[in-house]
Amino acid sequence: MANTNLDTDTNIEREDINNGGEMKFQPLEEYRIKELPEAAYYIPNFLTPAESATLLAAIAKQPWTTLTHRRLQPHPAPLTPAGHLLTTKALPPFLKPVIDRLLELSFADTVDEPTTAGDGHTNHPISATIPLNDQHTNLTTKSTKWRGIFTSSPHGAPNHVLINEYPPGTGISPHEDGGAYYPVVCTVSLGSHTVLEITPKTSHTSSTNEHSNVEESTGGYRIFQEPLSLLITTGSLYTSHLHGIAPVKVDENLTAATVVNWPLLAEGTRREIEGGGGVVQRREVRVSLTCRDVLKVRDAGWVFGGKRR
Ligand SMILES: O=C(O)CCC(=O)C(=O)O
Numbered sequence: 001m002a003n004t005n006l007d008t009d010t011n012i013e014r015e016d017i018n019n020g021g022e023m024k025f026q027p028l029e030e031y032r033i034k035e036l037p038e039a040a041y042y043i044p045n046f047l048t049p050a051e052s053a054t055l056l057a058a059i060a061k062q063p064w065t066t067l068t069h070r071r072l073q074p075h076p077a078p079l080t081p082a083g084h085l086l087t088t089k090a091l092p093p094f095l096k097p098v099i100d101r102l103l104e105l106s107f108a109d110t111v112d113e114p115t116t117a118g119d120g121h122t123n124h125p126i127s128a129t130i131p132l133n134d135q136h137t138n139l140t141t142k143s144t145k146w147r148g149i150f151t152s153s154p155h156g157a158p159n160h161v162l163i164n165e166y167p168p169g170t171g172i173s174p175h176e177d178g179g180a181y182y183p184v185v186c187t188v189s190l191g192s193h194t195v196l197e198i199t200p201k202t203s204h205t206s207s208t209n210e211h212s213n214v215e216e217s218t219g220g221y222r223i224f225q226e227p228l229s230l231l232i233t234t235g236s237l238y239t240s241h242l243h244g245i246a247p248v249k250v251d252e253n254l255t256a257a258t259v260v261n262w263p264l265l266a267e268g269t270r271r272e273i274e275g276g277g278g279v280v281q282r283r284e285v286r287v288s289l290t291c292r293d294v295l296k297v298r299d300a301g302w303v304f305g306g307k308r309r
């Protein structure tokens with residue numbers, strides 16, 4: 001049954017993250033892809049099918065930049081070759097629900113709080129139950145601090161969304177994203193699933209060709225991205241490794257052993273993949289939204305003689 005169509009997948013796990021009609025996600029640690037060497041997170045059903053439909057309709061009305069095999073939309077503007085965003089224009093309003101949803105996600109940091117303050121005064125009720133002569137012992141209590149994924153980023157939120165469209169049979173060659181962004185990359189997938197391939201690179205500087213200093217090794221990782229899902233990569237994963245999508249119409253050999261985020265996939269998806277013998281067709285166009293915080297932002301008004309649109 002290779003005709004598995006994941007595009008109509010139901011929200012089997014939505015109950016887990018939906019609380020009284022308000023979208024509520026578990027702490028991000030719950031979504032960690034444990035097999036990867038750097039912190040990365042995968043959240044199935046990050047958006048609802050209705051939200052996806054609204055987004056796709058809004059995206060269809062925006063102008064595209066056409067490449068040889070795919071189209072893209074850089075919002076609010078393309079980056080310069082140096083990786084700068086030359087506008088202070090906000091992201092278009094149709095992307096706000098996605099950005100707001102990203103800002104809802106948080107880590108639940110457990111922090112140790114001393115029960116005695118530096119000046120010797122107790123600052124926690126627990127100290128009241130402790131005999132005075134025991135209070136020199138270094139007592140701590142655990143508390144939870146919520147920390148968003150963009151809390152420490154320069155602008156506190158993504159300021160750039162790159163929309164890529166991939167018809168079945170198209171992909172993106174292995175690449176790294178470079179240093180223009182704060183190292184948190186959030187990718188929302190709409191339409192079809194895809195399989196992201198992450199390949200460690202071994203630095204191998206050649207004196208004859210500075211562009212071929214990246215040598216792919218065989219040990220890589222495959223991440224299955226369901227429609228409606230969110231993938232977050234952090235740290236050096238996108239700089240110490242290459243990432244890309246094979247230009248194929250059918251993904252094969254998809255199993256718990258070959259897909260690193262297998263345990264995080266919606267149960268229905270795992271069943272469908274298994275039912276298809278590990279083979280899944282890319283039947284629809286996939287549209288991805290890659291949301292990042294570009295570090296360097298400058299108003300370009302002066303560059304164009306003060307003429308702004
Ligand atoms: O479409 C994707 O999921 C990946 C896009 C990507 O890697 C990029 O635009 O740099």
Ligand SMILES: [Fe+2]
Pocket residue numbers: 175176177243
């Ligand atoms: Fe990329």
